[in-house]
Amino acid sequence: MIKQWATAASAAALALAIGAPEAAAQKSKDTLRIAWEQTVENVDNYYNTNREGILFSRMVWDTLVDRDPKTFKTIPNLATAWKWVDDRTLEMELRQGVKFHNGEEFDADDVVFTLNYISNPENKVINQSNVSWIEKAEKLDKFKIRIITKKPFPAALEFLTIPIVMYPNEYYAKVGPKEMGLKPVGTGPYKATKIVPTKEYTLERWEGHFEGGSKPHAKIKNIVIRTIPEMSTQIAELLAGGLDWIWYVPVDQADRLETVPSLQVVRAETMRIGYIGMDAAGRTSTKALQDVRVRQAIAHAIDRPAIVKNLIGGKSRVLDAPCFPTQFGCDNTVAAKYPYNPAKAKELLAAAGYKDGFEMEFFAYRPRDWSEAILGYLNAVGIKPKLTQMTYFAVRDKNHANATPSYFMDWGSYSINDVSAILPNFFGGSGDDYARDAEVKGWLEAGGATVDEAARKENYSKAIKKITEQAYWLPMFTFVTNYGMTKDLNFEAFADELPRYYLYGWK
Numbered sequence: 491m492i493k494q495w496a497t498a499a500s501a502a503a504l505a506l507a508i509g510a511p512e513a514a515a516q517k518s519k520d521t522l523r524i525a526w527e528q529t530v531e532n533v534d535n536y537y538n539t540n541r542e543g544i545l546f547s548r549m550v551w552d553t554l555v556d557r558d559p560k561t562f563k564t565i566p567n568l569a570t571a572w573k574w575v576d577d578r579t580l581e582m583e584l585r586q587g588v589k590f591h592n593g594e595e596f597d598a599d600d601v602v603f604t605l606n607y608i609s610n611p612e613n614k615v616i617n618q619s620n621v622s623w624i625e626k627a628e629k630l631d632k633f634k635i636r637i638i639t640k641k642p643f644p645a646a647l648e649f650l651t652i653p654i655v656m657y658p659n660e661y662y663a664k665v666g667p668k669e670m671g672l673k674p675v676g677t678g679p680y681k682a683t684k685i686v687p688t689k690e691y692t693l694e695r696w697e698g699h700f701e702g703g704s705k706p707h708a709k710i711k712n713i714v715i716r717t718i719p720e721m722s723t724q725i726a727e728l729l730a731g732g733l734d735w736i737w738y739v740p741v742d743q744a745d746r747l748e749t750v751p752s753l754q755v756v757r758a759e760t761m762r763i764g765y766i767g768m769d770a771a772g773r774t775s776t777k778a779l780q781d782v783r784v785r786q787a788i789a790h791a792i793d794r795p796a797i798v799k800n801l802i803g804g805k806s807r808v809l810d811a812p813c814f815p816t817q818f819g820c821d822n823t824v825a826a827k828y829p830y831n832p833a834k835a836k837e838l839l840a841a842a843g844y845k846d847g848f849e850m851e852f853f854a855y856r857p858r859d860w861s862e863a864i865l866g867y868l869n870a871v872g873i874k875p876k877l878t879q880m881t882y883f884a885v886r887d888k889n890h891a892n893a894t895p896s897y898f899m900d901w902g903s904y905s906i907n908d909v910s911a912i913l914p915n916f917f918g919g920s921g922d923d924y925a926r927d928a929e930v931k932g933w934l935e936a937g938g939a940t941v942d943e944a945a946r947k948e949n950y951s952k953a954i955k956k957i958t959e960q961a962y963w964l965p966m967f968t969f970v971t972n973y974g975m976t977k978d979l980n981f982e983a984f985a986d987e988l989p990r991y992y993l994y995g996w997k
Contacts, residue, residue, distance in 0.1 A: 516731075516734065517996055520996075521710070521713070521714060522713045522734050522735060522979070522991065522994070523713075523714050523716075523735070524713060524715045524734065524736070525717075525718040525724045525727065525728075525735075525736045526542045526717055526737075527717075527719055527721065527724070528541070528717070528719075528882055529717040530543045530546060530688065530691075531688070532667065532668075532671040532687070533546050533550075533670075533671050533674055533685060533691065534667045534668075534670040534674070535547040535653075535655050536613075536616065536667070537616055537667050537671065538616065539617050539886070540882055540883075541762075541902055541987065544652065544653070544904065544905075544988065545989060545991070546691060547655055548652075548678070549678055549679060549680040549713070550591075550674050550676040550678045550680055550682055551656065551657070551674075551676035552567055552568050552656060552678050552705070553568065553651055553652065553654060553656070554569040554582060555567055555568075555572070555647060555650050555704075556651050556703075556704035556705075557907075559984040559985070559986055559988070559990070560984070564651060566585075566702075567703045567704040567705070568584060568588065568596065568677070569582040569585065570584070570702075571583040572647070577941050578625075578638055578640075578641065578642055578643075579636060579637070579639075580636070580637045580638075580646060581634065581635070581636050582634070582636075582637070583633065584596070584597065584598060584633040584635065585633075585702070585703065586633055588677055589677070589698050590675050591675045591677070591681040591696060594660055594675075596656070596658075596677055598629040598632055598633060598634060599629065600656055600657065601627060601635045601656055602629045603657070603659035603662070603663070604654075604655075604659070605626075605627035605654075609622070609626070609627075617904075618920070619918070620649060620653040620654065620904065621654065623938075624637065624638075624640070625639055641939045642939055642941050643939070644938075644940070644941045645818075645906070645908040648906045648908050649906060649911070651906070652905050652906060652986075652988075653904045655676065656676075657670070657675075657676070658675055661675050671687065672685050673685070677699070677700065678696065678699070678992075679696055679699045679705050679706075679708040679992040680694065680696055680992065681695075688717060689716070689717050690714070690715065692713070693713040693715070694712055694713075695707070695708040695710070695712070696708070705990075706992065708992040721736075721738070721740065721743070721857075725739070725743060725974070728974055728975075728976075729753075734975060734978075735973070735976070735979065736974045737971055737972070737973045737974070737989070738972070739972040739973070740801075740972070741801065741802065741972060744974065747974045751977075752977055753974060753975065754975055754977045755972060755974050756973040756975070757804045757970055757972050758804075758970065758983035759804065759805040759968055759985060760902070760970070760985055761816075761817075761903055761968075761985060761986055761987055762814075762900050762903075762968070762971075763813070763900060763901060763965060763966070763969065764856070764898065764899070764965075764966035764967050765812060765963050766788070766792075766897070766898050766963065766964040767889075767896065767898075767899060767916075767924055767963055768785050768895070768896050768962065768963070769895045769896065769924045770925050770927075770961075771923070771925055771926035773892040773924055774892060774893065776850045776851070776895035776896070778842070778848045778850065779850070779896065782960050782961060783841055783842040784838070784839065784844060785961035785962070785964075786838050787834075787835040787836070787839045787871065788868065788873065789828035789961050789964045790828050790829070790830065790831045790834045791830075791832055791835035791867050791870070791871045791873070792830065792964070792966075793867055794808045794830065794966055794967060796830075797863050797864070797967065800863075801857075801859060801860055801863060803970060804970030804972070805968075805970060806967050807967060807968045809966060809968065810825040810826070810827055810828075810958065810965060811825040811954050811965060812825075812913065812957055812963045813903075814912075814968065816907055817903065817909045817911070818907065818908045819909035819910070819937065819947055819950035819951075820950075820954070821947065821950065821954050824954055824958075825954055825955070825958040825965075826955070826958035826959045826961070828961070832867075832870060832871050835871040836871050836872065839871065839873070845872075847872025847873050847874055849874045850873065850874070850876070850895050850896055851878065851894070851895050851896065852865065852868075852875035852876065852878070852897065853877075853878050853879075853885050853894045853896070853897040854879055854880075854885070854898040855880055855881055855882045855884070855885050856898065861879060861898055862877070864898060865877055875896065885899065889924075900969065901916075902987055905987060905988055909937075909950050910937070910938045913934050913953060913954075914934045914935075916963070919931055925957070925960070925962035925963075927956065927960070927962070929956065930953045933949040933956075934949070934953050936949040937949035937950045937953070969987070971983065973989075977997070979994055979997070980995050
């Protein structure tokens with residue numbers, strides 16, 4: 491960290507000479523320059539899963555309904571009204587007068603095409619859990635559609651607010667995912683003018699964006715997004731006036747950025763949670779992790795409050811349940827608790843036959859100092875992890891290929907305030923499920939298949955109780971996102987970790 495800041499500090503000297511004029515020039519050009527650490531594999535919304543892909547999607551495309559980021563209430567967008575006809579049938583009235591960036595008119599054909607395409611397993615959208623609840627969509631008239639779910643799915647509107655965007659049926663049927671990833675076409679407040687895959691994305695305000703939806707006309711005319719993996723490089727460019735906005739700034743560097751007169755730092759807790767996954771199911775060759783006592787030992791070995799205090803900061807909270815506290819069904823009262831207790835960890839390891847510890851592979855993609863802190867605690871009780879630090883996509887792919895016995899990852903639930911956006915993904919039998927517990931899977935299916943809130947809560951509570959008692963996961967902490975930016979920008983952070991670039995303007 492000291493070395494990284496030294497690099498950035500050197501750039502600060504350069505900023506004194508040229509930074510201010512450059513920044514002013516960019517403001518006059520009405521161009522917001524952004525850096526993302528993580529690349530987007532394919533900007534086609536249905537063929538990427540990372541947060542940056544969601545941010546791009548929300549600028550270029552629109553959802554049927556949206557969510558007020560402060561009240562979390564469902565609000566109209568491309569759909570102006572909706573009603574449940576029965577517990578499996580949702581009817582929606584569509585907004586008229588909406589155009590796609592290529593001039594196509596938005597109507598029921600686009601909605602029916604999009605929903606039937608993404609819910610067809612043959613099309614292999616990456617996150618099936620977002621769309622697998624849809625049986626089919628039907629056109630009732632030009633501006634009215636019906637969505638039929640496979641079974642009662644009370645979280646349907648939640649899923650329609652963030653991850654499910656509408657595509658132009660004629661264009662997408664012609665070009666498919668690859669071309670959509672190079673020449674995206676949507677109805678959103680920005681249109682893409684240049685895509686350099688995984689490297690740079692240029693957007694321009696869409697002057698034809700419709701009135702009355704959840705997104706106003708964009709205030710800033712142009713946005714240029716670059717992928718810059720090294721935080722030290724991002725900070726150096728921010729200080730030198732080459733960037734206007736960065737995020738996921740480490741807490742110590744955010745503290746220092748706050749001392750720079752031309753910059754501002756905003757800190758906000760988000761719905762993203764960190765967790766340690768362990769191979770309880772025997773998908774890898776690390777047999778020790780199949781013993782619940784070993785997994786519980788790992789849980790007791792790690793001083794999560796110290797990590798939160800020293801590395802995360804802000805309003806981050808240690809978690810006991812494997813979900814974000816505000817999500818429907820996230821019952822912390824039934825979650826098993828694992829206070830920091832290295833002596834207890836050693837006792838459990840000895841009882842499991844690992845008095846002298848054992849070796850295991852450990853994968854991660856978030857800041858290396860977080861991983862090294864975790865590994866330090868494990869080493870202290872005799873567990874010898876071998877750290878492999880990779881990109882998010884590399885860890886995800888290894889995870890799905892039965893190659894990650896233990897790993898530190900995180901999940902933002904697509905900003906959906908319901909545990910159906912997290913628990914089934916990791917404990918419902920998918921490639922991310924390293925527990926493979928049929929009983930837990932059954933409870934999750936039951937919780938997701940009824941509109942009875944009491945029954946949902948009961949089933950989710952049973953699942954959370956067993957997940958934590960068996961230590962299939964070790965929930966770590968809520969994320970606090972530190973944003974660094976020019977003081978010229980009007981910016982507001984929201985708990986759903988979705989920067990709404992179209993809302994921001996210059997001071």
